[in-house]
């Protein structure tokens with residue numbers, strides 16, 4: 516095991532070592548973290564539903580009705596009426612014929628890509644796609660080709676380079692909202708490329724659903740795209756919906772194929788039915804309470820105006836994900852620690868989660884924040900700026 520110790524030592528030396536913090540409270544604007552009350556801008560609980568009283572009550576009712584464990588895989592006896600109802604409601608929400616639940620977004624992506632592509636096929640992915648999309652392609656044994664971030668022309672070049680009559684499957688997969696940058700994929704252009712070249716398009720809208728579009732229908736609704744253009748939609752339930760799990764939505768043949776072939780659907784225990792009951796409630800709230808989306812938009816606007824006035828290195832993002840790129844892992848950690856000393860929690864995101872040289876603070880907003888929270892964050896960032904050597908800040912800018 517000596518080489519493990521060496522590997523860990525190297526991670527520490529290069530500021531890439533990670534460890535989980537311990538929360539002693541629910542998610543919210545002010546969680547209790549490692550024994551300390553912090554103003555936090557880290558979670559993906561964008562709508563503030565992870566600790567909503569009605570969602571908690573639904574979880575308890577679900578436990579009373581179904582117990583805790585589902586007891587088996589969906590295809591054995593684990594598929595409850597709660598799961599079935601949630602799948603139907605997710606199909607209605609996404610305006611697609613069918614939806615299929617997975618235990619996590621990671622498992623949904625790995626399952627769908629490896630079910631649809633195999634040896635001899637090709638999977639095309641944005642360079643900044645979520646790790647689970649990349650892992651799905653690796654597991655599928657298809658050839659994985661990564662195109663420049665948000666660049667439909669680069670993708671088009673790759674696809675047209677070898678218009679194959681061999682009839683092998685070609686799948687394009689992209690985040691809808693990029694998880695570490697907060698920008699939107701150029702979905703209408705990607706859909707055109709897919710159409711022209713006969714490739715399938717998969718959009719993983721983990722950070723768009725609940726937040727963008729009418730009733731929170733996500734990036735596709737925001738850009739006016741439907742199933743004809745994007746046949747495969749992946750959504751997660753642990754972010755804006757505040758619970759846990761994921762789903763794939765699409766046509767009858769897609770969903771039936773996944774039921775027969777997606778190994779991360781078949782060979783795993785179904786999630787607890789009570790979680791499905793809680794998600795049904797959070798989905799209803801997310802659809803109905805558009806004030807949560809409006810509040811988010813207002814907080815994002817306030818933050819961006821304030822950060823621009825401070826000359827902070829903002830990225831081109833209109834979503835609740837507002838990164839400040841620091842460059843080195845060491846710099847990102849030092850910013851994060853300075854904020855922590857002021858009672859503010861913002862996580863430093865380092866390689867390999869983001870490309871080398873683009874370590875950053877990933878600031879996220881939630882409908883549970885208010886204007887004063889944003890102002891406190893801006894004050895703290897201003898102070899951080901004063902304490903930075905000129906050269907470093909100039910480099911960051």
Ligand SMILES: *Cc1c(COP(=O)(O)O)cnc(C)c1O
Pocket residue numbers: 618619620621622624645647690694719721722751752753760761
């Ligand atoms: C978080 C995330 C996932 C994984 O979802 P989990 O339910 O947390 O496993 C997949 N794709 C994207 C883009 C994500 O941000």
